[in-house]
Amino acid sequence: MKNNRVAVFRKEHFNAAHRLNNPNWSDEQNERVYGKCNNLNYHGHNYDLVVQVTGEIDSETGYVMDMKVLSDLIKIEVLDKFDHKNLNLDTPEFANINPSAENIAIVIYDKLRTKLKSELDLKIRLYETERNFVEFPVS
Amino acid sequence: MKNNRVAVFRKEHFNAAHRLNNPNWSDEQNERVYGKCNNLNYHGHNYDLVVQVTGEIDSETGYVMDMKVLSDLIKIEVLDKFDHKNLNLDTPEFANINPSAENIAIVIYDKLRTKLKSELDLKIRLYETERNFVEFPVS
Amino acid sequence: MKNNRVAVFRKEHFNAAHRLNNPNWSDEQNERVYGKCNNLNYHGHNYDLVVQVTGEIDSETGYVMDMKVLSDLIKIEVLDKFDHKNLNLDTPEFANINPSAENIAIVIYDKLRTKLKSELDLKIRLYETERNFVEFPVS
Amino acid sequence: MKNNRVAVFRKEHFNAAHRLNNPNWSDEQNERVYGKCNNLNYHGHNYDLVVQVTGEIDSETGYVMDMKVLSDLIKIEVLDKFDHKNLNLDTPEFANINPSAENIAIVIYDKLRTKLKSELDLKIRLYETERNFVEFPVS
């Protein structure tokens, strides 16, 4: 079972506005299901994002992946697109997807997955608040 | 100098959307001064609020002020009004005030000051993010 | 391997007194094994509790589970029973179980497991202090 | 105004049980004032203690005070006496003092004040929970 696979983690953050709303529902149903998260004029969060990449250590560098490269990748693929934005109005990714923490995590996973070598595993942890957070995928 | 004045602190939080904008300025000037904080469709934060109340210990209770009473007061005066709201659109307090962290702190101070006994001193610390925060008043 | 299972986490906390003691042992053995955790008159902790629920995202709501519902469930099943209590004296759950962090985590797991739909997986992480914590179950 | 006075801070922690109760009051009044903090069989906390010492830098050492010496002092005067104890039952300091956070802070101040050189200023910050804390003295 001894191997040289290690998980490396990089924590970043972004600040965004959002609103939970299902356009197929009545206002009453949206209010009942989402409560104050349905507020018409949006509310917002400081999202903390932890990206986990798992793979074998490169014997030359001692790295699974250069954290600077990973940080730059997250900046380009996630922060530049979502930071200081209204997820519902400003980002095409959520044009037809409700920006729940669960869905945001999957969207971020899909964006980063295509940019990482296939032999590396990827997991996303997203904190909407210190007390509410999600993880994707789960084994 | 030995006395029985103690400062007590209660930490609460709320999540809100906002946008920094000066209506007397051109779009270009707002963009230049506020950068991404001027985003037209708002962005948001998890605001951490620390309320400091300073006074003499009541010899009967051992309290400067009952933290439950202080917590309830913050809930009624601040959280119920600002949590899961758009500060620019949903709150009359910021109809004519730019919701910078500095101004939010002063607005919260003014709301709580009128509800506390005059012999108690009050100070507000407001975290817009873990890395940007403000304090009012300063001695 | 791509699926839509997501883990959602809710963090809560409670404050309690406890004492580690095995009634089948002599005072000397209890003192030797548990040290200061065996203090006759109890000591206490701020317990931080992280409840992890794993399941498929509901395509209508975008939720694995409504965090408000999960928070209310934890309040009813755990906080209302353990918060500001003496675990050894005030809670029937620990009448015959030593309230070690390990055992508290299993007790909380059992209480919540019966209230969650069977298709949802459940995991408990319990912090006795910032530096000592436990997780149950482990795969 | 330029001088060489610096404040140095050392953070320590201890875990203790306590109960808020005023023996001059009826059970009903104690319950009404202290609520669940009055629980007969005690509850407990992880107390975080921050000790602030202010003075001039010693030009030889570059220190206001050796943090190792301050840490040892806190251990002897505070942690060895209060850690894993029941403040009401096990500590003579609170035989006649209600162990509210305010009063605990003053007791700790008095214990450390006598052990520090008179030219050093002392301030105590005590966290009962992450969200409730106190500071003594206040200027």
Next chain:
Amino acid sequence: MKNNRVAVFRKEHFNAAHRLNNPNWSDEQNERVYGKCNNLNYHGHNYDLVVQVTGEIDSETGYVMDMKVLSDLIKIEVLDKFDHKNLNLDTPEFANINPSAENIAIVIYDKLRTKLKSELDLKIRLYETERNFVEFPVS
């Protein structure tokens, strides 16, 4: 699937200097790969170390493992060797191993693995900074 296996975690920390450098490379290549982490005269970190031990609860003690014993073991095997040291110059463990976070985690794993009973599983999480951390092994 219900069993009595629990994971217990102990968090410790140490402060060390290090430098990333591959002696088989030219100075230019080391500078290109490691950037400022290659600084000739070293830089340093506060390393936070979380040791996870998984096993069955002992029905007598209520413990998977006594946290005091685990803490002492980490002190002897890790902190006494690495704390306030230069990993490249002062520790034989890194005489021929580049002290990347990944490699430090594996070295710590190997040191603790030989001291734990074989029926206990071990996992290491090492924080180089709050935003860069690693975990070993991964299943």
Next chain:
Amino acid sequence: MKNNRVAVFRKEHFNAAHRLNNPNWSDEQNERVYGKCNNLNYHGHNYDLVVQVTGEIDSETGYVMDMKVLSDLIKIEVLDKFDHKNLNLDTPEFANINPSAENIAIVIYDKLRTKLKSELDLKIRLYETERNFVEFPVS
């Protein structure tokens, strides 16, 4: 006493190696005073730096000072000079000053003071570890 002076805070961090040593002392005296902080080959820290600037709110911007400007100033004056460096060997600022936390805080204060408008007050808080930190100046 009501005024519009507000304190704004910006938190940054840097990682550096250092060693405490007084060249006027014998090795024995340095070892006795500084203990493991005197380690010949250096050790290191993740320094967290909180810069506090106090002044009047600009009624046009709602800012005491643009946090982006303050962050850039800290980057140029402090992080670019100290991050991933050996304070004793790589930085002329500490050629003749012992890099204790107290002295580092004063050096940072002096560097930033000359770059800020005179009507703004400045205070530095520097965390050497989570448990040891300093503040300068003190009123």
